[in-house]
Amino acid sequence: MEGYSASEDAGPSFCIGHHEADRFIAVTPQVIQRYDMMTVPITTQHFHTRVLGLLSSYLSNLPSPTYDSIGTMETTQNTRPLTVPPLSKLDSHLTPNDATSQLVGVTSSWIDLCSPDPLIADLSRQVLLLEVAYAAFCGIGYLLIPGPKLHHGSLHSEGVVYYARAIQDALNLGSYIQFHIWLPMVDNPELELDTMGDLAPLAREDFLQPDDGALPKLDLFGTWDAWDLIRKTCKFHARLFVALSMPKQLPPLFVQSRWHSEPVHLLTIDASAFLKNQKSYPVLSKAHQALIAKLMRLRTPPWILLCGVGPIPGLETGDDTETSPLSGQDYPSLSQVAGSNKKHFDPTPHLSYLRNLQQRQPPRTPIERFGTGYQDYLQAPLQPLTVNLESITYEVFEKDPIKYEWYEKAICKALKDWAEQKKPTSHPDGKVILAVVGAGRGPLVTRAIKASAEAGVEIDLWRHNETIWDGKVTLVQSDMRSWKGPQIRKQTVVGDTENVGASLGIQDSLLYTPKIGDNEPGRKTDFCGSKTSELSYTHVDIVVSELLGSFADNELSPECLDGVNDLINPDHGISIPASYSAHFTPVSAPKLHSDVMNQTISNPAAPETPYVVMLHAIDFLSTTDSPANADSANQNAANRSSGSGNITAATEFPTPLVKTAWSFSHPNPNIPVQSLSQSTISNAHNVRQTRLSFPAQNRGTCHGLAGYFETVLYGDVELSTNPVTMEEKSASMISWFPIYFPLKTPMNVPDNGEIVVTMYRQTDNRKVWYEWMVEVFALERTSAPVTRVSTPTMSGARLGSPSAESLKGKDNSPGPRGVANRAGYRRVRVGLSELHSSIKDGCLM
């Protein structure tokens, strides 16, 4: 944008904390030192030992579990409550003090809320709740809760519901505390190790399932699944967040993008995730840097917790060496090191690295700067035909660095073509008659005048006339749908009595009357008082409009332009835009879902309202990249490179599969003749419907649809908000945020599933609204896989294995031509949403 310099953009600031698994000292403001915050265990080793002792003596007196007469083991006999007594003085170092606001409390990791043994699970629950209650008493505002244990012998993820239920209790107990569930990015059973003193191995054999010998596998979405269950059980609680642990080897980008859509408020980075540069300083790989950069651009950027990076200098080691952290573009710059005769010793190199990384964050893009504070913020749609926009709103529109440029380019091209093709104009003088309809404060008029000068083609411009336009423009103040068109003078005599309004086809009172001194010499007299000429209606050669909404037609551009359709020169007339189309793709959007649910309390129409929203924390459920190939290849490359430098495209999240719902073109030769016997004008020709299928490579939850638009202004001049084409067609355009169609109830999507969306644009001739419905399908094998490759059933797909790659739909094919027809498989519908309708908040015509 003009006048913008990257240096003005402070970029995101990093809040960095220190975590030590066994911190023995009481944390005071002096201890925190150069960090922004610090973790502290709620209870001590003393408490741990006390609970283990209690359990041990209890178990030694407990007979082996037995089934009762009905055949259940969940009896009082087996689950007799063992009560953990309240915390004593030695059980916690924590006391309310001045540092409390900078502390993140950590609950015990040795408990096992998911244990299949009800005794262990209940004991764990008691420990957690005692700790939460004590943290609340001390005024702790943030808690880090170790995530659920997912593997118990051959049982997998069985106890997560118990864990979730305990978290729900904890949320009620610590009513001012923000809870962060600490999770690895993927479920890697090999890394889920029990350590000395853990309760998990104490689960009684009787409650475990016999080992089936099958080795548990790495599950890329295993921990996300657990999180999904926890937050659903807790009804998307507003104080429940993710603390995400960043491993040394990052998972594929499609897993990263899933976490990016979740409320990750803490990002933990272990010392082991760092690489060493040539000078043995800790640095992060490019892939890690890229993920951090993306997370830091979220509406609520996560705090970073450095784990296991050594003790706090001077306090936990007795070493109080103080050296200012290194800084520079390339951390740590070799020249800095080489050129310095002072020996650097940095006691907190990981922290210095992150501070330096913060300074190297790329400047925000124009749309990010423009949309600050609007990320993932739901905005109610406009009523453009019934509510007048305020000047400030226009001022915001007019800041767009691309839209007006592109309109000028399109008008210029259209004028040049007109002249080159020697097309007759609607004006007797040969001027091209151009009307800007819906001109707002007139920026498109200014652009039309510039385009005319640039193309060297004279125009007769209809809109409004102010001094800056040098009287070149004719203003008509009316709804464009009641305008009868421009008028030209014919060389015959007209009577004095003819009034201006009649000549323009609208009421006099709606006309702009130039003040004395306005640059319109004799215009009024000329216009109606000439005795030598007569005014008659003529056509418009080029109609320029910008009536587009985030979903192209949602602000009723089709209906408005229908109103001027007959005014356009029938032989050569042009509309800029010539056409526009609506596009969408299914998304996981947990934050938007919970916001919509909150709004539903006061507004029952909320879950059936399409919202304008700057989408950030979302994950595309259907993508065009092959997760198995492209992503992991990119990922490996990105993981290998280290140090500083630019973050490359190899770290981009997968490209969404965005399909076209429908389109509109202008002028429209197919508007049916309206019946004179009807009091209202039929709008049936602007109804649309579509049914589109989206292969979903990975399991997830569909919360709604992300909608976009594309428009052809003229020739190859196009605007787009579609994330797939925006960069190529109109990068940096800021005028439109996407649209979001919510689902009342989120829908689970299985791995290799398919999402089919049916959508309508409806009208009752008074308003326009949308209806949408989502179906989810799983693929079920009906016979042995077919190895022969035969005719593709959909573009980009082959018969045979229903791998994510083969499920990709690059075309716009709807459900019936989607994955269903693959030999050896059939589609099984596993989910069906209700038919959502925005009729209550429909756009008034």
Ligand SMILES: C[S@@+](CC[C@H](N)C(=O)[O-])C[C@H]1O[C@@H](n2cnc3c(N)ncnc32)[C@H](O)[C@@H]1O
């Ligand atoms: C999105 S704004 C665009 C304003 C300006 N052309 C620009 O690009 O900055 C659309 C404008 O069209 C006007 N508008 C919408 N429907 C109209 C109609 N039926 N007749 C006249 N003006 C209309 C609105 O009031 C608004 O000023």
